Amino acid sequence: MPPGMDPSRKRAIRLTIALTVALLLASALVYTSFSAGRDEFTASQLLKRAQPGRTYILAGTVLAGSVQRQGPALLFRVRDPKLEVSVPVRYTGEVPDPFAQGRAVLVDVQKGGTSEFIGQPNSLTTKCPSKYQAASASY
């Protein structure tokens, strides 16, 4: 900016530049978030909408007492947060250490031949468990 410029004009220009940069950043952030996000489905939503051959993100908590091993596969049920509904998942691949019954999980699944859902290999993630969550109900 020219050295002889009125100081209040200088401040106005700086403020305009700063606000413009902030607006551009915010717009980019909002656009990226909405376009990069992937929809999550609860157990009840998945039962209603899942089509064979498509991959969905199943979100929920691991139903107490449902975890079993069958060969290399891990079998468990993921329960819906609001409804007394759960879906069976057969998963092979890396199992994160925090995985346990009652923990919140995300897993990519496809609808299998029977009523179960097939977890995509190495797609199972467990959200960092809050130490403070109350014991989840089992039904």
Next chain:
Amino acid sequence: MAAVGRVLLILALATCVYGLGASLYGARAGGSAWVDSGRRAMYSVAGMAVIGFVILDIAFLTSNFSYNIVASGSSTTTPTFYRAAAIWATQQGSLLLWVMLLSLWSSLALFLTRRRVREIAPYAQAVLFVLCGFFTTLTVLFANPFATSSTPPSEGAGLDPLLRHTTMMIHPPMLYSGYTLLLVPFSFAVGALISGRLSAEWIQVTRRFALAAWLCLGIGILLGARWSYTELGWGGYWAWDPVENAALMPWLCATAYIHSIMIQEKRGMLKTWNASLILLTGTLAIVGTFLVRSGILSSIHAFVSDPTLNISFVALITVMTIGSISLVLWRRDGLRSEARLDSLLSREAVFLFQNLVLLALTAVIFWVTFFPLISEAVTGTEVSVGPPAFRPFVVPLALIVVLLSGIGPIIAWRRVTAAKLRRSFAFPTAVGVSTLVVLLFVPGVTRHLFAYLMFGLGAFVVASVVQEFSRGVRARQAMTSEHAPVALARLVRRNRRRYGGYIVHAGVAVALIGVAASTSFQHSRTATLKPGQSVREDGYVFRYVRATASASAQKISLGAILAVSKGGHHVTTVQTTYGLYPAEDPTQPIGRFFNGSDESRVGLDAGLTRDIWTVINPNVAPLQGLINKGDAVLTPALAQAERLPPAQQAKALNYLYGLRDIAIRELTQRFVSHPWSAQFLLIVSPLVTWLWLGAILAALGGLIALWPMPVRNRPRRPRRTSPRDAPSSPPAPVPERARELV
């Protein structure tokens, strides 16, 4: 004693109410006696909180399972250290820790300011009582740590195996100390705004608390990252998880604050900015606490959290936000700066840019962290966002922060001339550019542009810090003729804030070089191996030498020893284990030992240039048939034994449990005697150690900056042993800038 603890909490709450009233009455009616009484009330709250905490900790140490939280969070088999620390692994115990730390830091702040900022302190005191009272109310009404059961269990549930890690036990007190220390400058800012005393005095009296908060939060974040790297079995140290971001956001704002207050102290500028910033930082500390314990983001529908607790936190955050905005708007005329920014090429301008970038970082992290909730509110659908959503914004902003952290120490206040610019920037720029040029010849480095730039910028920052130390030492030597090490020590001792800050900058630069290298140039693979088999990764050969196994009543451990070689030469041997903790299912007397919680023990060989990291994920499916057979035999036998008369029951059960333990040991040993293939995650990661070393260096710099100056700052005279040592000619004149450095 539980009743004593409960009474103490109720009394503490009543004392908070009294203290709040006394402080406000003293402030309004001008009675310092009432304000002093309020301050002593805070000391009492701290004392009661400490006693309550000790009572609860004794209950944990003595495994007194009549306390509900001891039964749910500890056991007789939990090692003593973890038992003592398990108090804050529970909701109720952690809230009590909050109350204790907040009341202790508040007492310290009020004690240190008892003869200063007399118009501000009563209001600050009142705010601290409101905050203390809030957390005490939670423990009295909603999360009672002294709740007991009339039928206590004979054994507790034990501590989550994932939390049985030294760093994870120290991590919460560090974080809570950071959060509670931040509330001290927050409260004094509110006090300054209410009282209208808007000079820099409230900043001066609380600056050390802000710096201590920054240090504690940073250490807490570092400990969490270290736990993630060595315990969680995924090979990383930062996952952009909401609970991680919850601590990072106030830390970034605190970083901005401790820089921008220098401008207000020196030039009387940025008053509105500083007041707003510390109010935001304090509010984010409460938001972070809410995030971690509410469960709103680990489970979007919060169905596992206590809604009453959530509503209370939301109400407090709302009051803090609206109150902060209202106060700043009310006092905006008084917050006008006394000076103006003279030039964009000045330290003030650099600090301001740095503040803006740090706040932009905070805003990005806040938005993406809460995006699942935002998207649900806007579109009705939950959305999953992971690390890829953060990186496009965080990485470039981090590069800018590093650049500015190198420029800040070497650029002058107010205005800098072209000649000064050349003199100050020549060496660091040469080092940074040379680093980039040299790295051009290292294969593959330039493929990762951001990492490549970070290496150059990191070198620039370290060089600028080295330059400042060098100039300071030379200037001091010119004045005092001290030897270089002595001059260096005294230089730092007399200017702890400045040189401690420089060390922090260097440490952060080194840490970020480590982050850039380990994230961009990491090699990893998953391999399924049997003993004797090997696999190659990043030029290293990993050979599965042999299986290991052990079993006890608390844990089954299946592991492997791997030999790592490169170019035909043995590099290291690592051992990794997978721990299985028993579940509580009584219908599977043997199976429950293989179906409960698990945790990985990482096989780690850490070095200055690279880390070799491995975990095993053994498959217990080959044992399942034998486990099922054993359960089929033992389950009815145990049921039958429990129907026996008491005199025979104990003997029968002991015999059957003995058989069970033999079966478990035999089964476990089959992993060694008849080993089957196991899955391994193998990672070779460069410069991870630089992250930890850089963070330790930054923490050391923070401690130096925090350490109080000596009470008497005696002027130093040149060292002379005899008249013959007296200089024959007068010493060379010391430039003005050099005097400033020493």
